[in-house]
Amino acid sequence: MTQVLLVEDDDVIREATQLALERAGFRVATAADGLAGLAQFRAQPPDVALLDVMLPGLNGVSLCRRIREESRTPVLMVSARDDSVDVVLGLEAGADDYVTKPFDTAVLIARIQAVLRRSGWSGPEEDAFVRFGDLEIDRAGLDVRRAGQPVDLTPTELRLLLRFAESPGTVLSRDTLLASVWDYAWGGDTRVVDVHVQRLRVKIGQERLQTVRGFGYKLRAEP
Structure with a gap:
């Protein structure tokens, strides 16, 4: 399981985020301030660290710098402040991404x-x-076949299919697909997802990708 270090001083946000991450299959260690977060990081190195910016003891930017001095562990900064200066400070401290509260x-x-x-x-x-x-999907060889015949997919269509294959039967929202397939939120324009899903359906079968109205799409695992 992927180990996440969550450092957040707001009890409600910390507990809700921990629950959501654990439901998604992550193992989560938490801390409520920067110094405790640094100690937890050293005691049990995570696969990824999720740091609030405004932390007591040692703020998130300083904590990120300390982590970056010791490790290449990916770091995401989380903050209610979306000023460009704050974003730049977080990224310059070594963060790999910056997420603004409230977040989905x-x-x-x-x-x-x-x-x-x-x-x-x-x-x-x-x-x-x-x-x-x-x-049939060969993840290692990046080969897709339908009824034994090769399926010619574009790189984006292939990434989209592989994302669905990671969670068969699970409804994935358009925002989730934007963030995971395109690696960032697309400014709220989810039409790009709909277009690529429709193109993918033509190639793998209309019935294979199911629309869940008002929520998103899911890959049908059953025949």
Whole structure:
């Protein structure tokens, strides 16, 4: 399981975020201030650190700098402040991404997964070859076949399909897909997701990707 260090001084936000991350399959260690966060980081090095900017004891930017002096662990800064100066300070301190409160937890999870991918973290072992009905996906070889015949996908269509294959049967919102496939939020314009889903459906079968009205899409795992 992916180990996340969550350093957040607001009890409600910390507990709600921890619950959402654990439900998504992450193992979460928490701290309520910067000094405790640094001690926790050293005692149990995580795969990714999620740091609030305004922390008592040692603020998030300073904590990020300390972590970066000791490790290449991916760091996401979280703050209610979205001023460009604050964003630049966080990134210059070594953060890999900057998330503004209030945030959609699904988008936060997708951003965590994105920085992990960019850092080269491969995650727990998973089957390289998966099958959904007549659809076969070779994750290692990046090969997709339908009824035994090769399926020609664009790079974006392939990333989209692989994201669905990570969570078969799970409804993924358009914002989640934007953040995980395109690696950032697309300014609220989710039409790009709809267009690529429609193109992907033509190639893998209309029935394979199901629309869940008002929520998003899911890959049907059953035949």
